[in-house]
Amino acid sequence: MEKKSSFFYVLFCQDGTYYGGYTTDIVRREKEHNDGVGAKYTKPQYRRPLKMIYAEEFVTRSEATKAEYAFKKQPKFKKQQFLAQQGIAFPPDMHKKCVIKTLSEKGETKQYDQ
Numbered sequence: 202m203e204k205k206s207s208f209f210y211v212l213f214c215q216d217g218t219y220y221g222g223y224t225t226d227i228v229r230r231e232k233e234h235n236d237g238v239g240a241k242y243t244k245p246q247y248r249r250p251l252k253m254i255y256a257e258e259f260v261t262r263s264e265a266t267k268a269e270y271a272f273k274k275q276p277k278f279k280k281q282q283f284l285a286q287q288g289i290a291f292p293p294d295m296h297k298k299c300v301i302k303t304l305s306e307k308g309e310t311k312q313y314d315q
Contacts, residue, residue: 206260206304207225207261208223208259209268209269209272210257211284213293214248215249215251216247216248218248220234220240220248221269221273222240222269223265231251231253234251235249237249252295254293254297254300255301256299256301257301258303259304260304
């Protein structure tokens with residue numbers, strides 16, 4: 202049986218805030234958030250629509266949730282610095298594709314359709 206990858210991801214919310222999370226399926230998770238069933242934070246209508254702007258693949262859930270925790274505890278300007286280092290400008294372009302770092306490309310970013 203093939204093991205699913207774990208992802209740490211960042212959503213840009215309509216109200217200008219960021220939400221960091223963990224998932225094994227980034228397409229499904231973004232849809233859940235936009236449907237208002239993803240998380241308590243993203244449920245309010247004023248935060249939607251949301252756009253997944255960054256995702257990073259990890260081997261284990263533990264690694265992904267540690268990345269999520271580290272992101273969530275940062276102030277907004279630090280989150281923006283982190284995202285800028287990943288090639289994401291502020292404010293994020295809602296029409297650009299999500300930047301995804303895969304295991305085979307760590308250190309290198311590519312953009313993929315979602």
